Amino acid sequence: MSNKGSAYGKPAGDTDFRKKYDLTEAAERAAKREAEEKEERKARYEAKLAGKKYFKPLTGTETETVARNATQDFSRLVGTSTLVPAGSGVGKRGRGAGFYCEACDLTFKDNKQYIEHTNTLQHQRATGHTGQVKKATVEDVRKRIDILWERVQEEKKEETVDLGKRLEVRKEEEEKEREERRRKRRELEERKRLKKEEELKIKTEYGDDVRIEGEHEEEDMMAAMGFTGFGSTKMK
Structure with missing residues (x-):
């Protein structure tokens, strides 16, 4: 079997189609990610001790916050259903049943909570905005x-x-x-x-004595009631 060539003209091996990883580069990325997470946990803890809410620091690439031009059309969701995998969301964290914010990875049970969330500084920072509105000039x-x-x-x-x-x-x-x-x-x-x-x-064709349907109905009704006519009673 080892003497047989592959479709690409070279001997087939068990690892020919496997993705090659640079272990040194992967280790550096993992160390960098771990350091960033450690720094974030420390900042969250300090903010909690100070009674403040933690927000990710600005990177300098954010833009100023502007008013929304588009409206949220929630009526199109009426009568629809969405499949949610079991265990995909815990509390508000993760995609669950409700209105999901992909930028913050949060799910809200009604549209009012979702709209209020989009106005928070947390969502503004997650979507690349500073949370500060530019002061309008004249x-x-x-x-x-x-x-x-x-x-x-x-x-x-x-x-x-x-x-x-x-x-x-x-x-x-x-x-x-x-x-x-x-x-x-x-x-x-x-x-x-x-x-x-x-x-x-x-x-x-038949003369005046022929009876046309409906023509003599009034005369027949008067005859049935005993009236033969209404002649004059004036004495001469």
């Missing part, structure tokens, strides 16, 4: 007002266009309704005309 305020004014004007234009479209659609619907009523009236008048022509044709 020029920044003016620019912001101009942007908002332009947005309001655009919304008014869209609203005007939408209103015109709605009025146009409503006008077309009313015209269709009137046309439908006219069509029904024409059909009713046509049926009456055909029925009258049929009655005249029957009387022409």
